[in-house]
Amino acid sequence: MTAATFLQLDFPAGLTAVLACSLCAMLGNFLVLRRQTLVGDAISHAVLPGIVLAFLLSGTRATGPMLLGAMAAGGIAAILIETVRRLGRIEAGASMGVVFTLMFALGVVLLEQGAARGVDLDADCVLYGQLEDVLWLAPAGWSALLDPAALADLPRELLTLAALNLGIGLLIAAFWSPLKLTCFDPALATAMGLPAGVIQYGLVLALALAAVASFEAVGSILVVAMLACPAATARLLTDRYDRQFWLSLGLGAGCGALGYALAGPLPLLLGLGWSLNAAGMIASLSGLMLGLAVLLAPRYGMLARRRGHPA
Secondary structure (H helix, E strand, O other): OOHHHHHHHHHHHHHHHHHHHHHHHHHHHHHHHHOOOOHHHHHHHHOHHHHHHHHHHHOOOOHHHHHHHHHHHHHHHHHHHHHHHHHHOOOHHHHHHHHHHHHHHHHHHHHOOHHHOOOOOOHHHHHHOOHHHOOOOOOOOHHHHHOHHHHOOOOHHHHHHHHHHHHHHHHHHHOHHHHHHHHHOHHHHHHOOOOHHHHHHHHHHHHHHHHHHHHHHHHHHHHHHHHHHHHHHHHHHOOOHHHHHHHHHHHHHHHHHHHHHHHOHHHHHOOOOOOOOHHHHHHHHHHHHHHHHHHHOOOOOHHHHHOOOOO
16 A cells, blocks of 8 residues: 555545544543433434435535534534423433434424435435545645645545544633533532533533534444443543543544554455445444443453452
8 A cells, every 4th residue: 555545545534533533532521421421322313404404495415504504403402402401300311312303303304395305315324424435635645744735635524523623622621620510510510600501501512513523424323432432431440530531532532543444444454355334343342442341440340349349
């Protein structure tokens, strides 16, 4: 494999996978605190009406309008989930089930309208994303990494995820203590004068944005897996929340890189002649990682508890 081939095919797709996994893992820490790790699953179902409405209003299947519609629907779903949970005083799982079922049904109804019948929704794309289609055709060699003209042609999915990693990462750093306290104990945060409701709405909106951006590239299966597995794995390995955050970020990025390599580039490089779906491999690897932590974690793993360590 030449440098140009690697930079055109594997570099953008692999880096996109790493960025999607790290972004989901970053936000997944707060979902683990709130016991709402399936919010990403709800949002990935709820974006359908936004996609269809974007097609009906724009008359085109261009990526821009579709992504804007999906992001708007994801944000609405996130707000509705939190609103139903707070006003109805029901558990988060029930509010998620109500909202994403109704929004998905609305999307199906809209899809049956005459102007939207031509929309082609590929089930495989919805589940597994389009990592293999994330290409960077500009490079002719390693010098492209320092060439502004070549860098300007980087895939939109990669640039979007890079911007979200930076933006959401900066917001988390700026509001680290209020976020942690609000997710851990909203009542205490409110008693201390923190705007717990505003912070929680901001968190679910950030999650909606991250889930939709990741969903476009890697599909719903990987989004749900990476929102849950790295943070849950890190939680089993440490009691320190700041350490858990960085550990989950590393585990998420590592799963993205290793899973993508094992899915295609490495077997082909070794002459094995086969490849697997990258998103499916990454999700499977994250599940295996969590399973090993459940079994082998030094304090909270099954073997440690059986040996008499405190739980």
